[in-house]
Every structure is written in C-alpha cells, then in structure tokens.
Amino acid sequence: MKCRSCTKKAVINMRQHKLALCKEHYLEWIPEQVERAIYKYKMFTRQEKILVAVSGGKDSLSLWDILRRLEYPADGLYIGLGIDGGSDYSDESHRLSQKFADQNGLRLHVVDMVDTYGESIPDLAMRTHRGRGKPCSVCGLSKRHIMNQVAHDEAYDVLVTGHNLDDEAAVLFGNTINWQGSYLLRQAPVLEADRPGLARKAKPLCRIYEREMAAYALLRGIDYIYEECPFAVGSTSIYHKELLNKLEEDRPGAKLNFYLSFLQAKTGGLFSPEGDPDVENIHPCPSCGQPTSAPGECAFCRMFSR
Amino acid sequence: MKCRSCTKKAVINMRQHKLALCKEHYLEWIPEQVERAIYKYKMFTRQEKILVAVSGGKDSLSLWDILRRLEYPADGLYIGLGIDGGSDYSDESHRLSQKFADQNGLRLHVVDMVDTYGESIPDLAMRTHRGRGKPCSVCGLSKRHIMNQVAHDEAYDVLVTGHNLDDEAAVLFGNTINWQGSYLLRQAPVLEADRPGLARKAKPLCRIYEREMAAYALLRGIDYIYEECPFAVGSTSIYHKELLNKLEEDRPGAKLNFYLSFLQAKTGGLFSPEGDPDVENIHPCPSCGQPTSAPGECAFCRMFSR
Numbered sequence: 001m002k003c004r005s006c007t008k009k010a011v012i013n014m015r016q017h018k019l020a021l022c023k024e025h026y027l028e029w030i031p032e033q034v035e036r037a038i039y040k041y042k043m044f045t046r047q048e049k050i051l052v053a054v055s056g057g058k059d060s061l062s063l064w065d066i067l068r069r070l071e072y073p074a075d076g077l078y079i080g081l082g083i084d085g086g087s088d089y090s091d092e093s094h095r096l097s098q099k100f101a102d103q104n105g106l107r108l109h110v111v112d113m114v115d116t117y118g119e120s121i122p123d124l125a126m127r128t129h130r131g132r133g134k135p136c137s138v139c140g141l142s143k144r145h146i147m148n149q150v151a152h153d154e155a156y157d158v159l160v161t162g163h164n165l166d167d168e169a170a171v172l173f174g175n176t177i178n179w180q181g182s183y184l185l186r187q188a189p190v191l192e193a194d195r196p197g198l199a200r201k202a203k204p205l206c207r208i209y210e211r212e213m214a215a216y217a218l219l220r221g222i223d224y225i226y227e228e229c230p231f232a233v234g235s236t237s238i239y240h241k242e243l244l245n246k247l248e249e250d251r252p253g254a255k256l257n258f259y260l261s262f263l264q265a266k267t268g269g270l271f272s273p274e275g276d277p278d279v280e281n282i283h284p285c286p287s288c289g290q291p292t293s294a295p296g297e298c299a300f301c302r303m304f305s306r
Numbered sequence: 307m308k309c310r311s312c313t314k315k316a317v318i319n320m321r322q323h324k325l326a327l328c329k330e331h332y333l334e335w336i337p338e339q340v341e342r343a344i345y346k347y348k349m350f351t352r353q354e355k356i357l358v359a360v361s362g363g364k365d366s367l368s369l370w371d372i373l374r375r376l377e378y379p380a381d382g383l384y385i386g387l388g389i390d391g392g393s394d395y396s397d398e399s400h401r402l403s404q405k406f407a408d409q410n411g412l413r414l415h416v417v418d419m420v421d422t423y424g425e426s427i428p429d430l431a432m433r434t435h436r437g438r439g440k441p442c443s444v445c446g447l448s449k450r451h452i453m454n455q456v457a458h459d460e461a462y463d464v465l466v467t468g469h470n471l472d473d474e475a476a477v478l479f480g481n482t483i484n485w486q487g488s489y490l491l492r493q494a495p496v497l498e499a500d501r502p503g504l505a506r507k508a509k510p511l512c513r514i515y516e517r518e519m520a521a522y523a524l525l526r527g528i529d530y531i532y533e534e535c536p537f538a539v540g541s542t543s544i545y546h547k548e549l550l551n552k553l554e555e556d557r558p559g560a561k562l563n564f565y566l567s568f569l570q571a572k573t574g575g576l577f578s579p580e581g582d583p584d585v586e587n588i589h590p591c592p593s594c595g596q597p598t599s600a601p602g603e604c605a606f607c608r609m610f611s612r
Contacts, residue, residue: 176482177553177560179567181576243553247483250545254483261485270487272578 012215016253023219030216031066034204038072041189043202048157050074051199053147054100054108056093056225058217059162061100063205065220067160068104074160076101079146080112081139082120085230093225100222109154111146117304128303135231138303145300148290151199163203166210169255170240172262177240185271189263195282195291207256210241318521322559329525336522337372340510344378347495349508354463356380357505359453360406360414362399362531364523365468367406369511371526373466374410380466382407385452386418387445388426391536399531406528415460417452423610434609441537444609451606454596457505469509472516475561476546478568483546491577495569501588501597513562516547 001010003022010020021029037043044050052067054060054076067074078097083089094110101108114120121139125131131138151159168187175183189207193200205213217224232238247254265271282291285298287305292298297305307316309328316326327335343349350356358373360366360382373380384403389396400416407414420426427445431437437444457465474493481489495513499506511519523530538544553560571577588597591604593611598604603611 177564179564179571179576181571181574184576239556243549246552247549258483258485265485265487268487269578270485270490272575 011219012212014209014212016209016248016256026215027219030208030212031069033208034063034066035070037189037207038070038202038204041202043190043204044072044158044160044200046072049155050158050160051109051147051151051154051156052076052160053143053162054078054097055162056096057162058222058224059164059167059205059210059213061097061162061222061224062213062217062220063160063162064100064106065104065222066204066216068106074106075156076106076108077147077150078108078110079143080110080114081142082112082114083122083229083231085227087227087230089225089227089230092227096223096225109150111150113142117142124303130299130303134235136235139231141300141303145288145290145298148198149288152197152290156199158202159199160202160204162205162213164205164208164210164213165255165259166241166244167237168203168206169244169259170237172259173240173244174236181271185273187262188266197284197290206259209255317525318518320515320518322515322554322562332521333525336514336518337375339514340369340372341376343495343513344376344508344510347508349496349510350378350464350466350506352378355461356464356466357415357453357457357460357462358382358466359449359468360384360403361468362402363468364528364530365470365473365511365516365519367403367468367528367530368519368523368526369466369468370406370412371410371528372510372522374412380412381462382412382414383453383456384414384416385449386416386420387448388418388420389428389535389537391533393533393536395531395533395536398533402529402531415456417456419448423448430609436605436609440541442541445537447606447609451594451596451604454504455594458503458596462505464508465505466508466510468511468519470511470514470516470519471561471565472547472550473543474509474512475550475565476543478565479546479550480542487577491579493568494572503590503596512565515561 001013001020002008003010003025004019005025006022008022008024011023012026013020050067050072052060052064052074054064056078064074064076076097078094080094081090098108100106113124119127121135121142124142125135125138128138130141147159150156172184172187175187189203191201244255244258281293284290285292285301287297287301290298290300294302296302307319307326308314309316309331310325311331312328314328314330317329318332319326356373356378358366358370358380360370362384370380370382382403384400386400387396404414406412419430425433427441427448430448431441431444434444436447453465456462478490478493481493495509497507550561550564587599590596591598591607593603593607596604596606600608602608
C-alpha cells in the first residue's frame with residue numbers, strides 16, 4: 001500500500017478514513033487533525049496557559065509532543081498514584097514523564113499522593129468505603145481533584161487530557177447502554193469552566209483512534225509505558241472498548257460515527273438541558289473550595305476527614 | 307433446577323430475572339408479564355377493538371394466543387408478501403396463521419400484495435429505486451401502509467404487533483449507534499394515534515426476551531414458521547441482535563436494562579421534544595389519505611404511481 005500524499009510505502013492504513021500514509025506524512029497528518037479539533041471545538045488558543053495531564057502513557061506524552069510541535073505553550077502535570085502492581089507502575093511512568101519533559105525542555109509539575117495526602121491510591125482504596133472492590137473510583141476522583149487544584153492554584157486557563165476516540169466512545173457506550181442522562185449531557189470535547197473554581201477541560205485527541213495514537217508515539221520514538229494500569233484489567237471500560245472494536249472491525253468508522261453523531265445530535269438539540277438534576281446542588285466544598293454537588297464536603301475531602 | 311413457585315422441575319431459567327419456572331407456571335407467568343405491560347404503558351382495554359398483525363412466526367402467534375387467554379378480543383391481520391425463498395415462505399406462514407385462527411375460532415383478515423397491488427415484495431423491490439439491493443425497506447413500508455389502512459377502514463382502535471425485547475433493543479441500538487434523534491424520539495411501547503388517519507400502535511411483548519417467546523410458543527404447542535424471512539439474512543438488525551446477545555451473555559439483564567433505562571430517561575425528560583424536525587411537515591397523502599412527511603404523495607403510493 002502506498003502513501004496518498006507521496007506514493008512512498010505507507011506505514012499505516014486508516015480504513016475508516018480510506019487513507020494510507022507514509023511515516024513522514026502521517027507525522028504531519030496527526031498534528032493537523034489535533035489542530036482542527038482544537039479549533040473546531042474552541043478548546044484553547046496559543047495565548048492561554050495550558051496544563052496537560054501526563055500519565056507516562058502513549059496518549060498523554062504524544063499529546064504533549066503534538067502541542068509542542070503546534071507551538072502551544074503547555075506545562076505538564078504528573079500525579080504519583082503509588083501503584084506498584086509488580087512492575088513499578090507508578091515509578092516507571094513518573095520516570096518516563098520526567099524524561100520526556102527534560103528531553104524537550106518542558107516544565108512538569110509533580111504531585112505525589114503519598115507525599116501530599118499521606119496515602120497511595122491502593123491504600124486509600126483499602127481504607128475507604130468508596131474504594132472497596134476496585135481502586136478505580138478512588139483514583140478517578142483523586143486525579144480530577146488534584147488536576148483541578150493545580151490548574152486553579154497555578155492559574156492555568158485550561159486543563160488538557162489525552163483521552164482518545166476509543167476512550168470517549170467507550171465512556172459514551174457505557175453511559176448509553178444504561179442511559180445515564182446526566183453523564184450524557186456532560187460528555188463533550190471541551191467543558192467550559194462554568195462553575196467557579198473549575199478550569200476549562202479539553203480533549204484534543206477525542207477524534208483520533210487509539211491505534212493511531214500508538215502508531216504516532218512509536219513513529220515519533222516517544223518512550224512511554226506499555227503496561228495498562230494493573231487495576232484496569234477486567235474493567236467495564238475495557239470490556240466496552242472490546243465490543244466497540246468488534247463493531248469497528250465489521251463496520252470501519254463505526255466508532256468515530258458513534259461519537260461524532262452523538263456530538264451532532266447534542267448540538268442539534270436532541271437533549272433537553274433540564275435533564276441534568278445535579279446542576280442545581282452545586283456549591284463550594286467548605287474544605288478545599290472546589291465545586292461539588294455532594295451535601296457538605298466534596299467526595300475527595302470526605303475521604304480524608306474521616 | 308427447580309420451579310420457584312412449586313419446586314417441580316423447571317423448564318426455563320431466566321438469569322436476568324433470577325427466576326426458574328416449570329411449564330405450568332411459566333405459561334402463567336408470560337401472560338401476567340404481558341398484562342402488566344399493557345396496563346403500565348396504557349396500551350388498550352378490553353372494550354377496544356384490537357387488530358394483531360400476524361406473520362405466522364412465534365412472536366405474533368403467541369401474542370394472539372396470549373391476548374385470547376387474557377380475554378382481549380383481537381382479530382388478526384395477515385399480509386401476503388409473495389416471498390418464496392425456496393421454502394414457500396409466504397404460503398407457509400399464511401397457512402400457519404390461518405390454521406391458528408381456525409383452531410381458536412378467531413377472525414383473520416388477509417391482504418395479499420399480488421391480489422391487491424399487483425406485485426409481490428420481491429417484484430416491487432426489483433422495480434423500484436427504494437428496493438434496490440434489499441427488499442426490506444419496501445417490505446417495511448408496505449406492511450406499515452397496509453396495517454394502517456386495514457385498521458382505519460375496519461375502525462380498529464389499536465394495532466398490535468409482536469415485537470419482542472430483542473427486536474426493540476436491536477432497533478434502539480441501531481438508532482443509538484448513529485444517534486438518529488427523530489427515531490429515538492418516536493420509539494416507544496405505545497404510539498398514540500396523534501395524527502389523523504393513524505391507529506394507535508402497541509407492542510405488548512416489548513419487555514419479553516426472544517428466547518422466552520420461543521419457549522412460550524413451544525410449550526403451548528403453537529405451530530409456527532421456524533424460518534427467518536430469507537431476505538433477513540445478513541441484515542443490520544440481526545447483526546445488532548448478535549452484538550446485544552454477546553453483551554447479555556456477559557452481563558445478564560443488559561438488554562432489558564438498555565431498553566428500560568431508555569424508556570425511563572425519555573419519560574424523565576432527557577430528550578427535547580423539539581428534536582423531531584419531521585413532525586411539522588405531516589400532511590395527508592393525496593392518494594390514500596394516510597399521513598406522510600414526504601412532499602406530495604406518501605412513499606407507498608409513489609411506488610405505484612410511477
């Protein structure tokens with residue numbers, strides 16, 4: 001198969017786009033796609049202060065790389081979760097994030113759960129009611145809290161994450177299969193900072209397939225952590241990804257179409273804005289000041305105040 | 307495994323309901339479930355004139371049987387589509403529908419496509435633009451038209467079809483995977499006759515799994531046509547059913563939950579009623595008088611006026 005732009009040998013064939021590209025043109029094409037998404041969904045400008053959440057994985061490091069190549073000034077935030085899983089998962093992902101920052105002369109904020117809050121995610125999961133069974137809920141909650149906190153304290157305009165199309169489609173699938181209205185209403189490529197104390201959030205990779213991001217990282221020679229988080233094994237989101245992969249295999253483009261037609265239906269007015277009952281209860285947490293819909297303290301602070 | 311009601315040997319185990327039943331109690335349980343759905347969704351009463359669309363398959367014949375057992379007075383409507391498919395598909399399904407009516411002293415209306423409109427479904431599909439590729443679109447359109455026509459001409463209050471949960475979940479899945487707003491807004495267990503010339507439509511089996519209906523037909527000794535329509539092979543709706551079966555296998559109850567949570571989200575106000583742009587263009591077809599959103603004649607009449 002040949003590159004559509006130059007007829008050199010193609011390194012990737014994207015069936016859903018009917019597009020094959022060589023290394024050189026692929027490494028140009030990806031940032032173009034990201035730039036388009038940033039522009040289309042009004043995510044941020046080059047004049048704004050950008051914070052990228054980096055995990056050491058292919059998506060977030062590639063995103064940071066792409067933003068740098070597109071000349072968006074972006075600092076990184078690494079959150080040390082204290083997960084070992086037999087492979088030094090957190091240490092290794094910290095090392096790779098720091099290595100990428102150093103190689104590219106970028107600034108990386110680091111917040112370590114144990115240093116800052118006295119407990120790792122696995123310990124927190126063991127101790128708290130919310131954590132029982134699986135630490136993923138505690139982990140998601142903690143990451144959201146810390147990302148908001150750093151963005152707020154350091155006055156970033158926007159918080160950017162490396163969620164790719166497969167991530168977004170899997171979340172959408174999970175929310176759709178159970179028709180969770182309030183989650184459907186809130187899922188978007190960009191979430192405005194419409195509550196005091198929250199930064200705008202953006203997902204510039206939301207239209208790029210996971211395999212495309214893996215190919216990008218590989219071809220750019222980015223050194224990233226290959227392992228999934230050891231706690232993610234057997235998770236519902238991975239199960240939904242597999243189902244969507246089956247669909248995609250049989251109908252190329254199905255995943256992208258599922259996500260984009262959702263966004264279109266949403267902007268076309270399919271959903272009623274009154275469908276979100278949580279919005280009315282938002283108030284600042286008395287401990288940390290972040291907005292919450294929980295009664296009293298926010299869910300993060302409650303884990304530590306007991 | 308034993309029956310929950312009487313400890314006799316169970317003939318069916320419904321994992322999603324955590325319920326195993328013997329033959330006797332299963333054959334009581336199914337009509338109870340149907341009665342509940344009729345009541346909950348306000349489908350029809352025993353005082354109304356009911357028309358059941360029967361195809362000769364397990365769902366529609368079982369539905370007719372259940373309505374009779376529940377003492378809802380219901381006539382049947384069989385539409386002869388003129389499909390052979392190497393197995394006398396239409397002739398055989400007509401014979402079985404008539405046999406059921408005769409055995410139970412029920413009235414069966416018969417409309418034959420060839421006798422009434424001069425063309426079978428396969429012929430119509432060959433001749434018309436709409437039919438190219440697959441006859442399913444032409445067939446669905448024709449059946450809807452004829453059902454409405456008979457219900458209107460014979461003054462039935464409600465038109466009842468044998469769509470089961472698997473049918474409804476597959477349609478919902480197809481509409482969701484492409485976020486087809488106007489279809490999502492119109493999918494419901496009962497559709498009120500809110501446009502002049504249209505009968506109310508109801509699906510009393512919408513919460514009953516396909517395998518439960520097959521078991522009912524078998525245990526009641528109903529003689530039905532086993533073959534799928536020869537044209538249905540490879541259809542998208544069968545593909546979606548298979549995907550949902552995979553989901554159901556891994557998470558018992560997933561199919562039911564998908565459908566019921568959709569209905570709940572809908573009554574809970576998730577969707578905006580302005581999301582349906584077609585409603586405004588409805589007018590009576592100048593040829594047949596049925597409501598249509600197409601410009602000029604309805605799609606059915608257009609097939610014959612050219």
